[in-house]
Amino acid sequence: MAAAARLFLRGANSKLSIAPGSLGTTHAAHFTFQPDPVPSQYGPTQKMNLFQSITSALDNTLASDPTAVIFGEDVAFGGVFRCTVGLRDKYGKDRVFNTPLCEQGIVGFGIGVAVAGATAIAEIQFADYIFPAFDQIVNEAAKYRYRSGNMFDCGNLTIRAPWGCVGHGSLYHSQSPEAFFAHCPGLKVVIPRSPIQAKGLLLSCIADKNPCIFFEPKILYRAAVEQVPEDPYTIPLSQAEVLQEGSDVTLVAWGTQIHVLKEVASMAQEKLGVSCEVIDLQTILPWDIETVCKSVVKTGRLLISHEAPVTGGFASEISSTVQEECFLNLEAPISRVCGYDTPFPHIFEPFYIPDKWKCFEAIKKMINY
Amino acid sequence: MLASIASVFRVTAWKNGAALIMSARTFTDFTTRATFEIKKCDLFLLDEGPATQVVLTRDEGLQYYRTMQVMRRMELKADQLYKQKMIRGFCHLYDGQEACAVGLEASINLSDHLITAYRVHGYTYTRGGTVKEIMAELTGRRGGIAKGKGGSMHMYCKTFYGGNGIIGAQVPLGAGVALACNYLGNNELCVCLYGDGAANQGQIFETYNMAALWKLPVIFVCENNRYAMGTSVERAAASTDYYKRGEFIPGLRVDGMDVLCVREATRFAADHCRSGKGPILMELQTYRYHGHSMSDPGLSYRTREEIWEVRSKSDPIAMLKDHMLSHNMASVEELKGIDVEVRKEIEDAAQFATTDPEPPLEELCNHIFYNEPPFEVRGTNLWTKLKSLS
Numbered sequence: 014m015a016a017a018a019r020l021f022l023r024g025a026n027s028k029l030s031i032a033p034g035s036l037g038t039t040h041a042a043h044f045t046f047q048p049d050p051v052p053s054q055y056g057p058t059q060k061m062n063l064f065q066s067i068t069s070a071l072d073n074t075l076a077s078d079p080t081a082v083i084f085g086e087d088v089a090f091g092g093v094f095r096c097t098v099g100l101r102d103k104y105g106k107d108r109v110f111n112t113p114l115c116e117q118g119i120v121g122f123g124i125g126v127a128v129a130g131a132t133a134i135a136e137i138q139f140a141d142y143i144f145p146a147f148d149q150i151v152n153e154a155a156k157y158r159y160r161s162g163n164m165f166d167c168g169n170l171t172i173r174a175p176w177g178c179v180g181h182g183s184l185y186h187s188q189s190p191e192a193f194f195a196h197c198p199g200l201k202v203v204i205p206r207s208p209i210q211a212k213g214l215l216l217s218c219i220a221d222k223n224p225c226i227f228f229e230p231k232i233l234y235r236a237a238v239e240q241v242p243e244d245p246y247t248i249p250l251s252q253a254e255v256l257q258e259g260s261d262v263t264l265v266a267w268g269t270q271i272h273v274l275k276e277v278a279s280m281a282q283e284k285l286g287v288s289c290e291v292i293d294l295q296t297i298l299p300w301d302i303e304t305v306c307k308s309v310v311k312t313g314r315l316l317i318s319h320e321a322p323v324t325g326g327f328a329s330e331i332s333s334t335v336q337e338e339c340f341l342n343l344e345a346p347i348s349r350v351c352g353y354d355t356p357f358p359h360i361f362e363p364f365y366i367p368d369k370w371k372c373f374e375a376i377k378k379m380i381n382y
Numbered sequence: 383m384l385a386s387i388a389s390v391f392r393v394t395a396w397k398n399g400a401a402l403i404m405s406a407r408t409f410t411d412f413t414t415r416a417t418f419e420i421k422k423c424d425l426f427l428l429d430e431g432p433a434t435q436v437v438l439t440r441d442e443g444l445q446y447y448r449t450m451q452v453m454r455r456m457e458l459k460a461d462q463l464y465k466q467k468m469i470r471g472f473c474h475l476y477d478g479q480e481a482c483a484v485g486l487e488a489s490i491n492l493s494d495h496l497i498t499a500y501r502v503h504g505y506t507y508t509r510g511g512t513v514k515e516i517m518a519e520l521t522g523r524r525g526g527i528a529k530g531k532g533g534s535m536h537m538y539c540k541t542f543y544g545g546n547g548i549i550g551a552q553v554p555l556g557a558g559v560a561l562a563c564n565y566l567g568n569n570e571l572c573v574c575l576y577g578d579g580a581a582n583q584g585q586i587f588e589t590y591n592m593a594a595l596w597k598l599p600v601i602f603v604c605e606n607n608r609y610a611m612g613t614s615v616e617r618a619a620a621s622t623d624y625y626k627r628g629e630f631i632p633g634l635r636v637d638g639m640d641v642l643c644v645r646e647a648t649r650f651a652a653d654h655c656r657s658g659k660g661p662i663l664m665e666l667q668t669y670r671y672h673g674h675s676m677s678d679p680g681l682s683y684r685t686r687e688e689i690w691e692v693r694s695k696s697d698p699i700a701m702l703k704d705h706m707l708s709h710n711m712a713s714v715e716e717l718k719g720i721d722v723e724v725r726k727e728i729e730d731a732a733q734f735a736t737t738d739p740e741p742p743l744e745e746l747c748n749h750i751f752y753n754e755p756p757f758e759v760r761g762t763n764l765w766t767k768l769k770s771l772s
Contacts, residue, residue, distance in 0.1 A: 184532075361741075
């Protein structure tokens with residue numbers, strides 16, 4: 014084990030040395046953001062980063078839907094990540110307002126707003142704080158339509174929360190709780206990888222007649238910059254996107270990890286001559302089983318990667334379903350490169366996250382199986 | 383006589399020789415105890431409150447001064463280290479609120495229990511942590527009080543339960559600790575702190591109910607520093623009378639910038655709890671000079687004038703210094719001597735904190751569960767397993 018650890022450290026060269034006093038090295042990000050090409054089908058575009066694309070989506074929503082309201086902690090001045098800047102001034106304080114510090118209250122209140130017919134967009138300040146609201150989301154929001162025989166629903170509710178590791182977040186500002194919610198029928202869980210995706214997916218979530226949780230990778234808020242269409246547009250939910258076609262290995266991830274896998278794919282092509290197919294799952298629940306399975310049937314190998322701990326992480330669901338559907342097509346066991354089964358660490362973060370070297374190693378093992 | 387000569391020599395040792403100036407005034411010149419008039423507390427569901435005339439002895443005064451000065455300098459050092467990127471992540475500083483921690487600790491025993499939220503550096507010190515351990519925890523080194531695994535928000539001592547990142551979550555825990563005290567019959571109590579923002583969390587009201595119902599020895603303390611991150615109390619709370627929020631729990635509103643006020647109120651509250659009357663709520667009106675955390679400049683929601691006003695009129699350390707000097711309980715040089723000593727202590731601790739090695743990689747998976755024998759933790763790949771020891 015210690016040998017494996019040392020191997021990873023050696024392989025990781027400069028980025029992951031945990032030598033005593035080696036402080037400057039913890040600043041390097043574990044990924045490089047790779048922007049998508051400029052979309053031409055949605056009209057004029059503007060350079061925006063992730064939080065600006067979210068603001069744009071919310072702006073479009075408040076303009077077109079008179080019942081839409083945005084609320085959460087500190088959203089009035091623009092939000093701690095600046096996702097709601099300018100909206101209160103533009104649309105009024107009865108449409109963009111602060112709530113006190115009470116996540117359970119925020120979501121419960123949001124469910125009520127949605128059931129009564131208005132479009133509710135609730136912000137939870139960090140995904141790590143969503144747990145006081147877990148009961149409201151799982152027991153109330155998700156089951157409203159089912160338990161009332163379709164008489165009531167809170168489909169107008171969308172919950173947004175910053176998600177994922179950020180380099181220095183430590184235990185309570187870095188969590189990826191999508192797996193907890195994936196276990197709950199009645200909800201939709203969506204995670205974008207970039208500004209263009211974020212705006213389209215967020216608008217789809219808001220329009221979708223089901224309660225949706227939209228996790229925004231906080232490390233990308235400023236780091237991800239793309240040309241994003243100014244007008245509203247939607248990207249369909251529950252459709253995974255094949256970013257890069259390949260023939261040897263299928264790589265599946267969502268959010269920030271996609272950028273890691275894209276780099277891994279080019280590393281694999283360069284160093285091993287292995288052609289990788291990269292798929293962005295985008296919607297965690299309900300997930301696009303068909304696209305992933307079709308890809309695995311073609312390549313025979315699957316690697317799934319996420320920051321959340323491996324046991325019970327969403328990769329386990331994908332892995333299990335794929336082996337059911339594509340058993341005879343598999344050339345090697347499905348690989349899951351995920352976080353360790355520990356709380357998200359403080360000082361050990363660079364070692365904890367599933368970076369490109371760990372994914373690369375996993376591909377090597379799969380190819381040589 | 384001999385005692386005062388001995389004290390003079392002790393002082394000389396402090397200042398490494400240049401203290402002959404001080405020995406010009408022997409300690410028999412200083413007043414050993416003086417009475418002070420303190421602000422009356424606002425009461426809720428109480429017929430009488432804490433005393434308004436309190437006695438402060440010279441030793442107590444010097445001890446409070448020293449402790450508050452350590453806390454102040456420690457926070458300023460942490461600020462410096464953060465800006466140098468030696469400390470990363472989240473760092474919530476306590477300067478301005480020192481009187482709360484010191485006043486509270488003065489009226490309870492170390493065997494009593496205390497739990498608070500994330501602005502903990504001060505409490506970790508008053509509850510028994512050393513500055514070295516605290517600073518090493520901030521920089522994430524193995525000498526840290528949580529072995530470098532917790533960071534700024536997660537510091538613990540034997541009767542100090544942290545150090546909790548999730549707002550409001552520590553309050554039910556505090557009530558549980560109090561229940562254990564009752565159950566074990568050890569006459570201990572639990573001081574359970576939270577902020578003005580957290581006061582709006584549902585769990586707190588649930589805890590009020592349980593504590594009152596079962597007459598738990600809890601002192602709920604709301605440290606009202608007027609701002610929950612950037613939201614002022616008027617914008618967040620339907621009622622800013624946090625000491626009345628307990629509804630059926632008696633409450634006190636205390637001037638949290640005066641260490642004597644806090645001490646007296648805590649004494650009153652502790653007596654209340656220990657006599658079996660059940661919980662009590664104290665609102666400490668205090669102020670923080672820094673922003674919410676190091677990523678908050680603290681100026682977008684309040685003015686520099688406001689901060690300056692509080693600093694010049696109600697700074698806890700300045701107030702105590704004033705009390706002591708005006709009643710001839712200490713000399714300016716003596717207090718300066720303490721300042722110098724404190725500064726050195728903090729420098730040494732910072733030196734330790736920046737040079738101590740980081741925790742070894744093996745620590746990543748330790749202490750997940752309590753387990754014997756050690757078990758294996760699944761890692762990022764199928765074949766990676768790390769050992770977890772506890």
